[in-house]
Amino acid sequence: xxxxxxxxxxxxxxxxxxxxxxxxxxxxxxxxxxxxxxxxxxxxxxxxxxxxxxxxxxxxxxxxxxxxxxxxxxxxxxxxxxxxxxxxxxxxxxxxxxxxxxxxxxxxxxxxxxxxxxxxxxxxxxxxxxxxxxxxxxxxxxxxxxxxxxxxxxxxxxxxxxxxxxxxxxxxxxxxxxxxxxxxxxxxxxxxxxxxxxxxxxxxxxxxxxxxxxxxxxxxxxxxxxxxxxxxxxxxxxxxxxxxxxxxxxxxxxxxxxxxxxxxxxxxxxxxxxxxxxxxxxxxxxxxxxxxxxxxxxxxxxxxxxx
Numbered sequence: 001x002x003x004x005x006x007x008x009x010x011x012x013x014x015x016x017x018x019x020x021x022x023x024x025x026x027x028x029x030x031x032x033x034x035x036x037x038x039x040x041x042x043x044x045x046x047x048x049x050x051x052x053x054x055x056x057x058x059x060x061x062x063x064x065x066x067x068x069x070x071x072x073x074x075x076x077x078x079x080x081x082x083x084x085x086x087x088x089x090x091x092x093x094x095x096x097x098x099x100x101x102x103x104x105x106x107x108x109x110x111x112x113x114x115x116x117x118x119x120x121x122x123x124x125x126x127x128x129x130x131x132x133x134x135x136x137x138x139x140x141x142x143x144x145x146x147x148x149x150x151x152x153x154x155x156x157x158x159x160x161x162x163x164x165x166x167x168x169x170x171x172x173x174x175x176x177x178x179x180x181x182x183x184x185x186x187x188x189x190x191x192x193x194x195x196x197x198x199x200x201x202x203x204x205x206x207x208x209x210x211x212x213x214x215x216x217x218x219x220x221x222x223x224x225x226x227x228x229x230x231x232x233x234x235x236x237x238x239x240x241x242x243x244x245x246x247x248x249x250x251x252x253x254x255x256x257x258x259x260x261x262x263x264x265x266x267x268x269x270x271x272x273x274x275x276x277x278x279x280x281x282x283x284x285x286x287x288x289x290x291x292x293x294x295x296x297x298x299x300x301x302x303x304x305x306x307x
Contacts, residue, residue: 006105087247
């Protein structure tokens, strides 16, 4: 029996003065429309909207309608939950991806990226407009490199993870410190995990766009129950640089325990990444990653009057 194919999508339903789409939401809806042919290859698409106000059903219905216009899969389900800035995408990834370890399903996980990092982290380093374009291009690349379902399904017959960007012990200095900080926070709060960590496997699929063969992952971790069964309480701990461990759970946690034989990485971007300590700033203006997509991305941002 073949594995099912599902797409799990996280959206932050933030409060707004007017019931209208934010620019970042419009961008991601455009991307959904761009890949409608690939959508039809999924058995199901699940969209979870994390509302700042759990009782704001009007906003939920608005986003459901607007996003739903771009979805053409036969089986689409919308859910909502309470947003928590300390948990971020965890509220979607944990129940609808991670906790399904062992199921006979390939899951593509994504989110409406571009709401926080370019403003909160780098606002004093680069003009906001440059940071914004870098993050949009990052997302544009991830959609392009991830949504080739037929190819992905073939690869996942032998691999547990498929993502557009993967590193193994080759992180830049700031990236390594970031991952080490996360690992130390896990071990300090949950010492039994120390035996599973190796610096040779400090991996990352930045941006959180990633495919998982959940059945294969279940087999890999079948004798490492502490990893699969880690509780929320053991993750709700502040790390010195990265907030709570849940903040980047979906792009780091599983990857920290996998060596290369379980992973397929699209493209060879490791060297370019090492040269870009602050990738959110440099990915678009540097022209070092996904150069083949620059022309069509530039056409998109000009035609849509993003600049």
